Amino acid sequence: MAKKALCDNCTALCCRYFAFPIETPKNKGDYDDIRWYLCHKGITVYVDEGDWYINVRNKCKYLSEKDQRCKIYTDRPRMCRGYSPKNCDFTDGTYGYDLHFTSDKQMQEYIERKFGKAAAKKTKSRKKKQKIRK
Ligand code: SF4
Numbered sequence: 029m030a031k032k033a034l035c036d037n038c039t040a041l042c043c044r045y046f047a048f049p050i051e052t053p054k055n056k057g058d059y060d061d062i063r064w065y066l067c068h069k070g071i072t073v074y075v076d077e078g079d080w081y082i083n084v085r086n087k088c089k090y091l092s093e094k095d096q097r098c099k100i101y102t103d104r105p106r107m108c109r110g111y112s113p114k115n116c117d118f119t120d121g122t123y124g125y126d127l128h129f130t131s132d133k134q135m136q137e138y139i140e141r142k143f144g145k146a147a148a149k150k151t152k153s154r155k156k157k158q159k160i161r162k
């Protein structure tokens with residue numbers, strides 16, 4: 029009997045999201061922009077070793093739900109080819125995030141703690157005015 033590969037025991041966790049770096053927020057407006065990302069479904073934001081990332085939870089359209097396999101395996105993108113089960117979501121699933129935001133409310137509270145409640149409200153009302161002017 030052929031030896032089972034690690035991926036055979038996994039539900040293809042690595043094919044269900046993608047993440048990319050974003051600029052480190054510098055002022056309350058930047059933090060509020062991140063709050064806006066977090067208003068969207070399936071978005072989380074995390075900080076790892078001081079770098080900020082946005083995580084988009086959205087399954088790859090080439091992942092077969094029938095057998096959790098890639099439908100374009102031999103032609104999969106470079107990003108997928110470079111991903112190794114030696115150090116992946118399944119084998120090394122515990123990440124030590126510096127910060128991890130899973131909702132806009134969480135970011136709102138963080139802004140209030142970091143800049144004070146009044147500052148967070150001011151940014152909010154300025155954004156509202158900009159929207160009305162459009
Ligand atoms: S590389 Fe890791 S996360 Fe991806 S399918 Fe294989 S075991 Fe699962």
Ligand code: SF4
Nearest residue numbers: 043088090091098108
């Ligand atoms: S192309 Fe294949 S290996 Fe790459 S994310 Fe999609 S299903 Fe996974």
